[in-house]
Every structure is written in C-alpha cells, then in structure tokens.
Amino acid sequence: MRMYWTNILFNAILGLAVTNDVTQPDPMVVTHLGRSVSLTCFCPSEMIKSVLWLKQTFGQKPLLMASSYHYSQESSYFNNFIKDFNRTKRLRVKRAEDSFNLTFIETEPGDSATYYCAALKINEIIIAEGTVLIVKGSDSNSMSVLQQPVSESVQPGESVTLNCTVSTETCEGEHSVYWFRHDSGESPPGIIYTNGDRSGQCMKSPESGSPTQSCVYNLPKRNLSLSDTGTYYCAVASCGEILFGNGTKLDVGGNQSNPLLLIVISFLTTAVILSVIINVIFCMRMKRSQCEHCAGTVDYTLYENEEVTM
Template sequence: MSRLCLALVLIQALDTVDIGHPSRLLHAHLGDNVTLQCFYPDRNSYISWYKLTVGQKPQLVSTIYKYDGGATFPSEFKDNPRFTVQSGNGFFHLHISNTQPYDSATYVCGGIHVNVMEFKNGIILILKGSSKTVVQQPVSESVQPGDSVTLNCTIHTETCAGEHSVYWFRHGSGESPTGIIYTNGDRRDQCEKSPEAGSHTQSCVYNLPKRNLSLSDAGTYYCAVASCGEILFGNGTKLEIDRK
C-alpha cells in the first residue's frame, strides 16, 4: 500500500480527532504567509498534517515517510501551490502562503507508531481582515464563583444559502485544552436582514449563557461562525473568575 493510500485509509476512519493536548492559537491577516511547526519523536515513521474545520470531517493535507523524505498530498492540496512542506530530522513543517478566509481551521500533525496514530498539539489558525465581521461582547468579564454570565457573538455578513452555524470554544491557561464546548447548529432564524433597499447583508446574534461558574471556567471564549463557505472567528471574550 502506498504512503498516500495508507494515509487516506486512516483519515477516512476519523470522524473526529481528539488532539489530547492543549491547542495554541495563531493569529494572522488574510494574505499573510504562515508556518505551522510539527516536531515528532524518532519512533514515528509516517507523519501527517490534518485540517480540521468545524462542522466538517477532517481533511488530510500531507503525509511524509521519514525514511525517504518524500511528502505526498491528496489531490485538493497537491494542485494548490499555496500549501508546501519542509521536512528534516524530527520535523515536518507546513507552510501556507497568501492565506485565504477558508484557511481558518485547526491544523494537527500526527505520527504513526505501531499502527497507532499519535496526535501532537493542534494549531488554531485565526485569520483577520475579511469584509465580514464578528463582534464579541463583552471584551472581558470578571465574576465570582457561582455567578452567571451571558457571552454575546454578533456576525455581520452577506445573506447566502447553505449552512450557517456557530461554535463556541474556550482557550484556557496552562494545561487547559482548547476545544469546542457548544454549538448552535444551523440557526439562521437568529438573523435579521439589513433594512436598506437592495442590501444583501444581515446581522446574526448568538448568546452563550454560563451559569454557576467555577474557577475551571476561566479562559478566553471564542465564537466561530460557519457562513457562506468561510469560518469567521471573533476576537474573544476573556472570562476571569475571582476567588472569593
């Protein structure tokens, strides 16, 4: 079985990916060039990069067999010169040039050891500069344990057919993992079209109520909106839990 076929078999078996380690955030602007770093131990023979987009199945980006150093790409990335890799002894870095809105996603590298895929830290790529905007309120909030708070996410975008979903995830401090904590599903009923004649824009408002807060709820909460073929991220709301 070829390297690419083996990797495709693995990715087809993945409905979700449990990173198992904290994810880090990487902020960039549309059009920037970014490098996502992956370091792997000597026991891994095949190393792969995956793209995880909220609401979709994981996508295989590239795979390398460390003993010959040749990287392979599935068709959708093979024909895209914006995606390249750099490999060497113990590393397999992914380069994305001229970033586009649909590049916003979580990227995870993993290595195979004794037929088991071992995933490394994920990198959440957040891109700014789209004509569409996501506004989160409040910017920060300080509460006491046991209190309640409602986080707000408003998106201004054009109307379009298809799925329009919102996801919330928390980026904690230290070893707290980043992951999706809530999804609104397809909720276009929470959108209002612009009253201006001929306008194709709309504003959608989503709320995340948090009740009976504890110290473990502290962190920065981000909303991610899947709309019109793009994933849009808010700037985040920092929630601080003060000790009594």
C-alpha cells in the first residue's frame, strides 16, 4: 500500500496544481503544548478520487500521513504516523462529504510544521496552500525564543534589522533557524530565509553557575517596499523540538506621515489663504474707489444743470 501511494505521488508530480477544488481556510494555527487542535480541509469536487494529508517539517521533504477515498469513511495511515493514529490515538482524521479534517488530540513539540491537504484526481494531485501549525512550548521549557522589536513602522526604501534571541539551559551548540513571513492577505506563511544571519555571539549567562546560553540571529531587510509588509516569525529547531517567536509586525509605508510632505502641504495651504485675503482686500478697495468717483461725477453734473436753468 505504501509503495502504491509512493508511485502515485511520483507519477502525478508533473500534474501538480493548486486550485479551489481543495482549500484550507486557516493559513496559520497557533496552539500550546498538550492542547487539542483541528486542521480543516474542504474538498467539494465530485471529480476527486481520494484525499490526503501530508506533513512538511521545516527544511525536510513532505511525508504522507493519511489518505481516504472520497466516498469512504475508512482511512489508511503511513510512515511513522501509523502509531499515532492506531495505537496512541493521538491523531485522528474525519472524513465528511465535502471535508477531510485532521485533529491532534494532544499536541507535541514535533507537531510544529506545515500541513498540506491534497486531492487525487485521475492524472494529477491538487494540493491546497497549506496550514502552518505552531505549537508553543510550556513555561517550564528549557529553551525560549524572543523576537525584537515587537512591531516596526518604516517608509519604503528604508532598512530594518529583525532580531531573534534563543536562550537555552540544557542544549548547547548550533540551532537551525528559519524566518518566514505572513502577510495580511490570504496567502499562507512562507519561509523566506533559512539559518538566518547569525550574530556570531553565543554567550553564557554572566551569573555564576548558570547553564543558560543565549544566541542572537539577525534578519536584515534593506530597501523595503510595500510588499514587505507582514508579520515575520522566527522558528528555531534545536534539541529535537521547534519553538517559535511571537513575531515582529513590520508595517512599510503605513500611517506614518512624511515630514517633508507635511511642510509642503502647510506652505501651500498658507499661500492659498493669503492669496484669498489679498484678493478680497484688493476688490474692496477697487469697489470703494469706483463708488467715490461715481459720486463726484453726479454732483458736478447737477451743479451744471442748475447754472443752465438760471
């Protein structure tokens, strides 16, 4: 059975497509260690023969988890997920007429990954855009990830550096660091950088006898544009687990006002107001001058008429 699906996936790779036949409404799901969470997949097309769930851990190839025929309630399980589905019952899939949902009864650190729902047609595999599942560790975890700054607003063309600090007590050495961005649109988060620019400083805590080690990773962003707007997450893989930072929200060309633009607008507004005032005063003086001239002409005419009459 495993060889059958392997051949199907390999032979259909040329027909790979992303369409509305299969959709995952949640591009990202954040939960805490030990909690239950479900990932939703809609697949309403009648042309679908079967549906699948695949897991892709950061930096690794996708693995087939489960499959089910379109009009069947029975499912098949694969790879190292068989135990979690059949024995421990930690994972579960639910097949409905138009959906195929994946549920984690009790999340573990290793569940942090991107999960893809896919549908098999006659000669192609249709894969949804995926859902990134982030499992945050408990407070007693020996490793923590801190991102700085929490938010940053810049103008187009400017630069900014995002920081990710990893603190660990029991696990020393290199960390696998991934940066990915989630924009405000419908597109799912995508990895933009692997093993971010390390600061080169991993130092022990200055406290005597403390086993804590801190490492800093930087992600420089230069010549920013509006398309760089989004939330940037730092993911750190170390000691058999993956932890995520809370994210840094980057706003490029947001509500900040350009000081030069404000000066220009203020100058033009003042100039217009002064021009209106000057024009009003000029018109009033011209009108008054014309009235006085008219009054003098009328009096002189009357005087001449009186002399003629006499």
